[in-house]
Amino acid sequence: MLNVVTSMLFYVNGEKSCVRNPIIGIKINSLSFVLIDIMIRSLFGYAKNFSISLLFTRERSIVLKDFNRFVLGQKVLNNQTVNPWSNKVYSEEERALALDKAVNWLLHSQDSMSDAGFGSYHIIKKWTTSYVETSGYIVPTLLDYARREKKDDIIKRMFAAGDWLVSIQKPSGGWQGEYIADNRAEVVFNTGQVIRGLLEVYKQTNDKKYLDSAAKSCDWLCSIQEEEGYWQKFAFRGVPRVYDSYVDAPLLLTYQITKNELYREKALKNLYWIINNKQLENGWFEDCDNTIKRNDKPILHTIAYTIDGLLECGLILNDQKIIDAAIKSADKLFELFNKHKFLNGRYDRKWRGAQDIICTGCAQTAIIWLKLFKLTKNIQYLNAAMKMNDILIFIQDRGVSESANTKGAIPGSFPIWGRYEPFSFPNWATKYFADSLLLEKECLKEAIELNK
């Protein structure tokens, strides 16, 4: 700490060039100053968020509850950490209730927007505006739920979301990044996810405007793909990333309807660029994080996007090489989960975990295992996914009095102050949680049939 303070003094004095730290005697270059600066800001930010959330928000009980169950709930027995979610098991009725609560929160999120999209809730900053990308892929989740539960009102809401997405499509064919109020340029990944929503609305309505809109964006995606098979122009932060396999899937889904060979070709090119150049022998992916600074240790969220994208595409194309690439990484996560009873937020190239639980990534991983159960009929995948969902229900089931703004929502991290989306309930976390529970129900039914 003293070291940090000393470094700060140098920084304040404007000595940004390489200087020797008088306390520990190492050289501090400008990069260290930047990192220290970020650290101080981050610490300050955390202190501010903690104070405001505890003193001035109605959600203080959520923060206190997480402190109680995460910090005080951890025990050490026989030199092993026993996590608070250990031995938490939820019945099928409790799982159904958790799904209903998650869906209700997503619908409340839509109601809280000025348009038909979906936003996220932050304990201090409150509701964001609609997040274009996630609004796109929330549509298939809620349509699936509505069809199963025969809820026509939800189907109508999804048509409205589809119309809104079509209305905000950029002239190029792409969709903007991040929140609608940010009014950013179009982004490859985000565009791919909106296509998912539009295709589902098209399947439900048979209205060609949704398909035309999706096809227009696919044309745009194909036009900007680099020769090598990756996307750099209009990519998030302008760097090629492997989680664009999750863009290849909607391209292929559009190909299945339109039979436009170009979509298939471009998707294949990207998929083979990923598995031939970016996947290590142990299943880890290079260039997988959505930041540049922490690309050596990507978040589970983007790792899961990459695997899910590969798996989905492999199944559509019936390409065993692509499926095997997905299985290789999914099995590694399976092994880590069964060994540690949870998954970390980040993993380095040797699959060494760091950071608290990132709930979105956990739900996405459960979805991957459930898809693998459907493919291989290996009950171990279903078993692991059910255990993962137990953890997520434990996180969702806070047992405190909550307003509709948070009730049923999954936080970005567990505990809520974790580094990924701190003090926040991003809509994509709840979306994947709902997806996972929907798919689990289907897989459980299948497993019981197989067991008879």
Next chain:
Amino acid sequence: MKIGLTTYSLDNKDFREQLSSMLKNGIKPDFIILHYGGIHKFSKRINFIRKTIKQRRLKTFSFLSSYGKKIVNPITYKLSEDDSKQVSDFISTAKIINRKGINDASTVQLIKGLGDVIVACNSGKLNLEVIGISSAIFLNVHASKLPMYRGMNNVEWALWENNELFATIHRISKGIDEGDILLQEKIDVDKNKLKSISDYRAFCFFKSNDVMGKAIKGFLDKKLSFVKQDGLGNPLAQYYTMHPILKGYLNKNLSSR
């Protein structure tokens, strides 16, 4: 070659069943390592008292909740009176070596000093130093087929997949249930008699312990040898605890089979 057994308690069910199996096959073990685990002895007693109180409480509540309902007692398997007497008689004259823990340095020294030994283990996890004693073979009973069903809830997984049940005697190695196999035998089950997971588990463990004597005798008579397992290191070949929802469905299916 000397023959031995290890156990936490001379009343341990698995230990007594394995000893009985050895005696029935004409093998008289040269020693029994009884390890209490020092301080653990105290914590074990506390744990025992805690569990007993909990069980009593649960029994009281379950009595209230099951009032008027038909109570089905799980099937238990135990040694016959003659076999049990034979075991008790043998224990009263056997060489019992008391040790603090199976992984202690004194235990390692003791086993090294015994020369070539084959030890049937009922002792929890052995550390690498113990496993690494070149003159000793440590055996484990696994109530399922290897390498197919390693690890936890192996009987449940075999039942879920409608596969046959096996008893396996294998050498203890670094990985869980990855050691070379000495003997693997199919367990014949009467589906009309066994109606729940606990019935199957009790039956399979009883039958598996009964194979120990035959395996050691076969090894000493040079009729059996260790065979390497295939498929090591695959995470999916390692079975983990079954989710209670799956167990619930399995129990339901077993009762209607």
